Amino acid sequence: MFGIESSYYNQSIRKLVIAFGSLFNQLYICKFDQNDVVLEKTRVPITYGPKEKFVRKLKEDSQITDNHSVQITLPRLGFDITSMIYDPLRKINKLQRSTKVQNSIEYGTWSGVPYTINFGLYVFTRNITDNLQIIEQILPQFSPDFPVTLNFNILSEKVDVPIILNSVNTTEDYEGDYSTRRLITTVFDFSAKFYIYGQIKEKMPGKSIETVDIDFFDLFKGSTASTSNFVSSFGWTGDSTTGSATSTNGNNSVWGEKCPMKIYQKH
Numbered sequence: 001m002f003g004i005e006s007s008y009y010n011q012s013i014r015k016l017v018i019a020f021g022s023l024f025n026q027l028y029i030c031k032f033d034q035n036d037v038v039l040e041k042t043r044v045p046i047t048y049g050p051k052e053k054f055v056r057k058l059k060e061d062s063q064i065t066d067n068h069s070v071q072i073t074l075p076r077l078g079f080d081i082t083s084m085i086y087d088p089l090r091k092i093n094k095l096q097r098s099t100k101v102q103n104s105i106e107y108g109t110w111s112g113v114p115y116t117i118n119f120g121l122y123v124f125t126r127n128i129t130d131n132l133q134i135i136e137q138i139l140p141q142f143s144p145d146f147p148v149t150l151n152f153n154i155l156s157e158k159v160d161v162p163i164i165l166n167s168v169n170t171t172e173d174y175e176g177d178y179s180t181r182r183l184i185t186t187v188f189d190f191s192a193k194f195y196i197y198g199q200i201k202e203k204m205p206g207k208s209i210e211t212v213d214i215d216f217f218d219l220f221k222g223s224t225a226s227t228s229n230f231v232s233s234f235g236w237t238g239d240s241t242t243g244s245a246t247s248t249n250g251n252n253s254v255w256g257e258k259c260p261m262k263i264y265q266k267h
Helices: 012-022 051-059 128-141
Strands: 028-032 038-043 046-048 076-086 097-102 105-110 113-125 145-150 159-173 183-196 201-203 211-217 230-238 245-247
Touching (some): 012 046, 012 145, 012 183, 051 076, 128 159
Antiparallel strands (some): 105 201, 145 159, 159 183, 211 230
C-alpha cells in the first residue's frame, strides 16, 4: 500500500526505550545507623512494565508451591511508554533526503518524522525514607531535561535526544487493616523528543565525471568546427573525493577566473 519493497525495522523506538531505562539502572538506597554510618547498600532493580502490573504483584503473593508463597521485593523501579504524540512544531521538509556512501554502497532515506514519546517511571518502596532517597537521586539530573546521545542508524549517528521531566507525584496506599502491606509509589512523567526514520535503501553510487576537455572555435570564421577556425583548448582533471581540479595543459584560468571542476553524472 505504501510502496515499501520489503519489511524493515530500524529499532529507533527500541533504542530509545533502552536508553531511557539505562538512565536509572544504577540507583542505590542505603541503610544508616544513628551516626549516619552506612550499614547496607542495595541496588534498586528496574523492569519494563505498566504500573498496574507491579501494583497487582505487590498486593498478591506469588505462589511457589501449595504451601509456600513470596512477595515481590521492595524497593523496585518500573517504566513503560504511556503515549506517542506527533510533534508538528519540529516538522521539516519531508522531501529532504539524507545520503551517505560507505564501503562503496550509497545509503539513503527521507527526513525523519518528529514524535514525542511519553514515559512513566514508577518507584515502589515500603517506607518513605527509601522513596525520598531515590527521588533525590533523580531530580537533580533533570533541569528540566537531560540529553542522551543515540546512534539510530547509519545516516543518523550521534543524535542528541532531550528527555524532559514534566511532573512528579507521590502517593501512599494506606487503605485496609494493619496486616495490609504498606505501599508508597512515586510516578515520574517524562517526555522524549526524537525522530522516527523510514526505510533506508541501499544502492551502488553513480560514477562521477573526473576529466573534462573543452575546445573553443571561432564560428565567425566558419559555420562548423574545424581546424581552420580552432582557437584554443582547455582541460581539467578533478578528484571526486576532494572536489579539487587541476589543468591538463598547465592553465587553470579561463578569462581570468579559476575553474573549480566537480561535475557529477545525474543518477
